[in-house]
Amino acid sequence: MPRLTIHEDRCKACGLCVEFCPKDCLALSDKFNPQGYHPVELVNPDECTGCAICAKMCPDVVFKVEK
Amino acid sequence: MPRLTIHEDRCKACGLCVEFCPKDCLALSDKFNPQGYHPVELVNPDECTGCAICAKMCPDVVFKVEK
Amino acid sequence: MKTVFERPQSLVDTSFHFCPGCHHGTIHRLVAEAIDEYKVRETTIAAASVGCSVFLYDYFDIDVVESPHGRAPAVATGIKRANPDKFVFVYQGDGDLAAIGTAEIIHAANRGENITVIFVNNTVYGMTGGQMAPTTMLGQRTTTSPYGRDFAQDGYPIRMTEMLAQLEGVGYAARVAVDSPAHLGKARKAIMKAFATQIENRGMGFVEVLCTCPTNWGMGPIEANKRIAAEMIPYFPLGVYKERTGSDFM
Amino acid sequence: MKTVFERPQSLVDTSFHFCPGCHHGTIHRLVAEAIDEYKVRETTIAAASVGCSVFLYDYFDIDVVESPHGRAPAVATGIKRANPDKFVFVYQGDGDLAAIGTAEIIHAANRGENITVIFVNNTVYGMTGGQMAPTTMLGQRTTTSPYGRDFAQDGYPIRMTEMLAQLEGVGYAARVAVDSPAHLGKARKAIMKAFATQIENRGMGFVEVLCTCPTNWGMGPIEANKRIAAEMIPYFPLGVYKERTGSDFM
Amino acid sequence: MAAKTFEKGNVAIAKAAVAAGCKYYFGYPITPQSDIPEYLSGVLPGVGGQFVQAESEIAAINMLLGAGSTGKRAMTSSSSPGISLKQEGISYMAGSEIPGLIVNIQRSGPGLGGISPSQGDYFQATRGGGHGDYRILVLAPATVQEMYDLTILAFELSDKYRMPAMVLADAMLGMMKEPLEEWIPKQAEEDKSSWALSGAKGRERRKIKSLFLGDGELAEHNWKMLEHYREVEAKETRVKIEVHDDCELAVVAFGSAARIAKSAVDRLNDEGRNIGMVRPITVWPFPYKEIRELAEKDIPFLTVELNVGQMVEDVRLSVEGRSKVSFAGYPPGYLPSPDEIYEEITKLLDKKD
Amino acid sequence: MAAKTFEKGNVAIAKAAVAAGCKYYFGYPITPQSDIPEYLSGVLPGVGGQFVQAESEIAAINMLLGAGSTGKRAMTSSSSPGISLKQEGISYMAGSEIPGLIVNIQRSGPGLGGISPSQGDYFQATRGGGHGDYRILVLAPATVQEMYDLTILAFELSDKYRMPAMVLADAMLGMMKEPLEEWIPKQAEEDKSSWALSGAKGRERRKIKSLFLGDGELAEHNWKMLEHYREVEAKETRVKIEVHDDCELAVVAFGSAARIAKSAVDRLNDEGRNIGMVRPITVWPFPYKEIRELAEKDIPFLTVELNVGQMVEDVRLSVEGRSKVSFAGYPPGYLPSPDEIYEEITKLLDKKD
Amino acid sequence: MNHAVIMAGFGGQGILMIGNLFAIGALKQGLNCTFFPSYGVEMRGGTANCTVTISDHEVGSPVTSSPNGVVAMNEPSVAKFAPRIGEGGLLLINTSMAPDNDFSKDGVEVIRLPCNQIADELGNIKLASMVALGAYAGRCGVVELKFLEEALPEVLPQKLHKLIPSNIEALRAGAKRADKQD
Amino acid sequence: MNHAVIMAGFGGQGILMIGNLFAIGALKQGLNCTFFPSYGVEMRGGTANCTVTISDHEVGSPVTSSPNGVVAMNEPSVAKFAPRIGEGGLLLINTSMAPDNDFSKDGVEVIRLPCNQIADELGNIKLASMVALGAYAGRCGVVELKFLEEALPEVLPQKLHKLIPSNIEALRAGAKRADKQD
Ligand SMILES: Cc1ncc(C[n+]2csc(CCOP(=O)(O)OP(=O)(O)O)c2C)c(N)n1
Ligand SMILES: Cc1ncc(C[n+]2csc(CCOP(=O)(O)OP(=O)(O)O)c2C)c(N)n1
Ligand code: SF4
Ligand code: SF4
Ligand code: SF4
Ligand code: SF4
Ligand code: SF4
Ligand code: SF4
Ligand SMILES: [Mg+2]
Numbered sequence A, B: 001m002p003r004l005t006i007h008e009d010r011c012k013a014c015g016l017c018v019e020f021c022p023k024d025c026l027a028l029s030d031k032f033n034p035q036g037y038h039p040v041e042l043v044n045p046d047e048c049t050g051c052a053i054c055a056k057m058c059p060d061v062v063f064k065v066e067k
Numbered sequence C, D: 001m002k003t004v005f006e007r008p009q010s011l012v013d014t015s016f017h018f019c020p021g022c023h024h025g026t027i028h029r030l031v032a033e034a035i036d037e038y039k040v041r042e043t044t045i046a047a048a049s050v051g052c053s054v055f056l057y058d059y060f061d062i063d064v065v066e067s068p069h070g071r072a073p074a075v076a077t078g079i080k081r082a083n084p085d086k087f088v089f090v091y092q093g094d095g096d097l098a099a100i101g102t103a104e105i106i107h108a109a110n111r112g113e114n115i116t117v118i119f120v121n122n123t124v125y126g127m128t129g130g131q132m133a134p135t136t137m138l139g140q141r142t143t144t145s146p147y148g149r150d151f152a153q154d155g156y157p158i159r160m161t162e163m164l165a166q167l168e169g170v171g172y173a174a175r176v177a178v179d180s181p182a183h184l185g186k187a188r189k190a191i192m193k194a195f196a197t198q199i200e201n202r203g204m205g206f207v208e209v210l211c212t213c214p215t216n217w218g219m220g221p222i223e224a225n226k227r228i229a230a231e232m233i234p235y236f237p238l239g240v241y242k243e244r245t246g247s248d249f250m
Numbered sequence E, F: 001m002a003a004k005t006f007e008k009g010n011v012a013i014a015k016a017a018v019a020a021g022c023k024y025y026f027g028y029p030i031t032p033q034s035d036i037p038e039y040l041s042g043v044l045p046g047v048g049g050q051f052v053q054a055e056s057e058i059a060a061i062n063m064l065l066g067a068g069s070t071g072k073r074a075m076t077s078s079s080s081p082g083i084s085l086k087q088e089g090i091s092y093m094a095g096s097e098i099p100g101l102i103v104n105i106q107r108s109g110p111g112l113g114g115i116s117p118s119q120g121d122y123f124q125a126t127r128g129g130g131h132g133d134y135r136i137l138v139l140a141p142a143t144v145q146e147m148y149d150l151t152i153l154a155f156e157l158s159d160k161y162r163m164p165a166m167v168l169a170d171a172m173l174g175m176m177k178e179p180l181e182e183w184i185p186k187q188a189e190e191d192k193s194s195w196a197l198s199g200a201k202g203r204e205r206r207k208i209k210s211l212f213l214g215d216g217e218l219a220e221h222n223w224k225m226l227e228h229y230r231e232v233e234a235k236e237t238r239v240k241i242e243v244h245d246d247c248e249l250a251v252v253a254f255g256s257a258a259r260i261a262k263s264a265v266d267r268l269n270d271e272g273r274n275i276g277m278v279r280p281i282t283v284w285p286f287p288y289k290e291i292r293e294l295a296e297k298d299i300p301f302l303t304v305e306l307n308v309g310q311m312v313e314d315v316r317l318s319v320e321g322r323s324k325v326s327f328a329g330y331p332p333g334y335l336p337s338p339d340e341i342y343e344e345i346t347k348l349l350d351k352k353d
Numbered sequence G, H: 001m002n003h004a005v006i007m008a009g010f011g012g013q014g015i016l017m018i019g020n021l022f023a024i025g026a027l028k029q030g031l032n033c034t035f036f037p038s039y040g041v042e043m044r045g046g047t048a049n050c051t052v053t054i055s056d057h058e059v060g061s062p063v064t065s066s067p068n069g070v071v072a073m074n075e076p077s078v079a080k081f082a083p084r085i086g087e088g089g090l091l092l093i094n095t096s097m098a099p100d101n102d103f104s105k106d107g108v109e110v111i112r113l114p115c116n117q118i119a120d121e122l123g124n125i126k127l128a129s130m131v132a133l134g135a136y137a138g139r140c141g142v143v144e145l146k147f148l149e150e151a152l153p154e155v156l157p158q159k160l161h162k163l164i165p166s167n168i169e170a171l172r173a174g175a176k177r178a179d180k181q182d
């Protein structure tokens, strides 16, 4: 299974990763990060293919993807 | 016969009119004008057709042409 | 396990000051990837410009000098002429490059300065609060075109890549976008080519990247991202406008 | 007896300071003829530039303001925007328009300023003693390109008419020469059209005139005149690059 | 009389321009003055005017030169780095005797500096940052109301003396809001038909220029300008002087520094001291004479500026050794509190006592 | 020691630059300084350097900023209007502490003015025509030999103090020929490896910039620069003083004005008067202290300038009322003869007597 | 009397609006007042702040390095501005956005109020900043609540005028809760 | 001693060359000297002039409004510069190019010499300016002819060095003819 590392503090909740994940694995959480945003979280880890589209679309380099 | 008026004092002896006159009517004179140039003169008045090519080519608006 | 994606090495490990969803971050990352790819981190001197990307020197692990607004291509010319062995790039916004810096980019291009130019077109002056830029779309409302940009008053948005591609001194010119995975791939490739152009001494490598400014467009990040394909690309067509191979140089 | 040719009325009856055989005089005359033809002498405000044509205000019987080097299109913009009923033209050399004034001409064109531009390209900085201009031909020796202009060092000569013709704000763009009776006729026509473009509110009317500078080319007037056809026209092709009819405006 | 509104300083300038009948604006965005073009881009089209966003500050000043040469009231505005770029154009306008308003909402320098308030461009404004011997009118407001009032005055003086005028404010005055009372000037605009370009109809053609190549012609032009400047100095110097008999020390400050200093002075006077305040409203012409007169009464001065020492030279040139001149400077990136200036004054008084 | 050649002042500057190891020139043509780029365009390619004719003076100063940020000796040159255009760039270089040489061969102003000699840019050079609090080194040669010598010194001081340096000459000094003795500086170039950009290899990355947004950061930067300036003032002020005991009057003049004035002073001394001469060689830093010391001896001063009064302010700031300061100004378009200055001095002496 | 307060928080929290309201309220009360917003690069990254300075004399500096009070709508604002508060000052912390903050400083009174939560209870989370302002104003006493209420129509855009009653409610709720704190 | 002379004429008449020669000659004689050419717009329209200032002290101004002498190689140069000559000054008029000129001024000595004609007689009309210089130098006596002759190799471009003898001849012819005038 691919490993997605999410640097939550860096997330600005723009939603681009959520929008572009082909497997709908991501969603914005309810909590706040120190910047005041609701950071993204992996809600569907099993579906994740490690395609790294989320990582590439993220303007804030929040993800690391391994597989 | 066409009438060519040459404002000699304005001539800078560039020779463009001489070069382009289709009838070879013009030449630079030996005398000096107040600017220190040898102004152009009409040496072949009979050949002049009043085509005004000399006047148009002259950068210093030396000629007036009537016919 | 293999790393499929990680932060490029030459990108300092800190957070960007950019607004949520702003493409500047994405473009910074792509440039950092090119620096890593060509292993030029230790020989690079960049000329930062003035715009939302002014803090470039905080984000790249390289030597940087700050340029006055619009003058980065001249600053880069000075660097490169005095240091032909260094890798020199500039990163400029559309106000910076297409307005105040018009003469500098055109003449650096025309002289064939061997530098790489990343041109970030977000159709507004982002940093100063969203005023009209020469690239602002017709009808677009900005803080200084409150009734929408009007041709009769302000002219049409200017297409810099087309203009520069004509100049002999430009070795590579392309317009790309980063609004979709597919466009991103091409953008990455274009930036790599613009790097290679300099490394191979083939004149200016120029890449225009269409970019969002959700804040000053008054849009959410997703909506802004969609505007790129819906409104910008039709007027600013993507593609490689010039790619000179070694032989037709000179 | 009919007058076939005489000094245009709006040309002050005085001698030019230009060097022998310099085309500036010819071009001045053509512009004066257009002023007479369109009867705009009394409504014209010109923005003079800095170059050998700096004394324009001594030669035309019209109101003139002097512009800083390269900035005439901006000065003209200010005049025209505040006085849309006046006829406004600028007359600029190639150093003035294509080097220091690059941004001003491009943006006046891009905004579609309704002004007329006479651009006199003699491939050098005439007034300052013959330094290299952006339009200097490859190989041409000037006081600052003593070994001849070299692409690798200085880039190719820039073609402004082609560049400006692309911009939507330009209603008319042509390149002409005055080195032969035939070319003169076309030049005259082009200048008339550039005047008409403004009068009919169709954006910028732009005419590039290829021009000799016998003094700084180190040539006699006749030889210089021949260089236009022999060297310049092949690189700077004559022709009308753009002519917008009323309907395709906007 | 209109009710007061709560307005930004920048907007006060823009509104004053409209009230003064200025219909043409040429400018390029820069923080912290962008409210001015933003406001005017909305308003000018509606009054038959033109708002042109120039491609650069250089283009903007030259558009102003063009419009001004036709006698139309027009303006540009910018902030420090942008004003540096306008120096060639300002020198041309001065040399060609073309009126026009230039607003400088000063920010921090040198270089890119920052966007916080500063008075670092005093020398540039008053000594001519451009080349050659010339001066421009420089008005230094200290409140949002003065941003309005002095903008109108600047247009009037500029037209009257055919020289460019500058409103020299800063980020503090530009960005802050205060109550503003708007008013419309009653005075008719100066008649410019005797010199402005309008097409050579029924009269000799006109040349507006700064090039003078005839023997001695330029020297004569420069002397003529100097005479003109002497007249302006005599007639148009404006200064607010609050100095009472037996004044222990007078603080000299303009614009935002004057506001901050004033609080300190008030506090000291409340505490029973006798501290005076001198606030130049025109910084060119500078109130040399007025300050010299105070110096002759042996009043010492403390000059307070948001820089490392610029106007203090003018104070010293006024005083010329007649009394003591001290300086307290606060370069940008940091704004002093009235308390700090209070301390500074107290120190000086202690030394004296 | 090389034989003397008969050389133009402009060429002397260009040759000095090459002798100083300057390999990079960036500039835009303008009369009366074009000999400098013309000479260097022929020579630099042969010494492995680069001559770049920029598209404008603005581009040129920014190319200099770029080259200077990498620690390379480089220069630009221009004349008055062109120098006005460089003001933003100069402010950036000063704020970013980037060395580099700027030559101003002054011509007539304001505006397009003319191409005759002038000293109208003194304020611009010494007070900062750009925005913000900064100073640059300004050296004022008075002979063709000094055009050479001071160009080399300017490079050295610029490197040493990491600040831009200007050679402030004029059309007279630039266009005239005089005997010149060329020499090569022995001193090795300053080591710039501790700050110059060269690629972040084996060390932390470097940022050369003037933007400081942290709280108080910019104020600190400005204070640091000021301290630096104080050091330069203490160590690098240069002035030629020829004043003897019981001096009746001292003429203060720099550059070409000093040459003309000197002839008048010599004539008066030949006639048995005791007239002194003070010639600032650095006009920033200005010899305030030296002039003040003379003023303390109650020596009156006559300041002579080719403008309507600029350096005279610095003289008055030096003197601060200690003695009398008079002024004789000759704006451009007209050059005074030594005889006229002779008359001027005589008039003053008569008044005194 | 000279009272300078810094109000700070994330963009979108209505910071500039409550700053303006406080200022115009002060004017209505017959005091002198200046309002100084943050601008330019400071606003990138989604934070906003402003300084309101109120005086019965002419106002001197509209900005300050040692405010009399701070309204901190989130954690970073506490961190940035609270340490600058002078002796005898007042700090309001919106604990909804800075739950674990335990800032304290000698001579500084701290009000901790879960403004978002209170606003939510009032039926509109957007009223959080009004709650905060009400609490701050109520406690420091420089501007009376009634003048703030009077100023609302001038500060709220026309289309929000229908919300004036709920804004008043929020101001009052804040004042009341702050009052109860000690 | 301070001697300032303006030399003026049409472009191509060798004005700057004789100015330079006079200057370097003065240096060879051990005097101080400056040379100041006309430049820029002044040179458009084909005229040229220069000022040579010679002194046994340091030279002050290299330009002057009242020269000690003028070498006028054509009519316009007489008109422009002759009136400026100071008391005791010397004017050389090349009558070949200013045949009808009858300029005179109290205290100014005028030499009228048909330089082109004399040069033509010497076999090279281009030597007219050398004739003029010879005449001027001979008459005013500030620089001895032999130093001018010595300076010729430094002023003439290498390829014209073969013409040094004829240049010397021209200088001498000028000096002789000027001498004979009175
Ligand atoms: C000489 C000068 N003029 C204006 C500015 C103000 N300014 C800073 S950034 C900027 C424009 C930014 O727009 P852009 O280049 O499009 O970059 P973006 O922020 O959109 O990425 C302007 C006008 C300045 N710093 N210097
Ligand atoms: C700001 C500034 N830079 C430079 C100059 C000097 N200058 C005067 S005219 C000119 C160029 C003239 O060349 P061009 O425009 O081609 O006109 P031409 O004389 O060839 O007709 C230059 C560089 C100036 N006057 N102002
Ligand atoms: S790696 Fe691909 S599948 Fe997994 S979360 Fe990211 S975008 Fe979705
Ligand atoms: S794209 Fe990045 S910043 Fe945006 S929501 Fe996803 S992780 Fe957060
Ligand atoms: S009018 Fe024609 S034919 Fe007559 S001289 Fe002129 S060119 Fe020759
Ligand atoms: S073209 Fe004109 S200037 Fe030239 S020779 Fe003929 S008349 Fe004279
Ligand atoms: S203002 Fe626009 S360009 Fe700047 S960071 Fe924000 S979204 Fe990006
Ligand atoms: S220098 Fe050249 S362009 Fe200027 S007048 Fe002479 S020939 Fe014409
Ligand atoms: Mg942008």
Ligand SMILES: [Mg+2]
Residues within 6 Å of the ligand: D051, D093, D094, D095, D120, D121, D122, D123, D124, D125, D126, D133
């Ligand atoms: Mg040219």
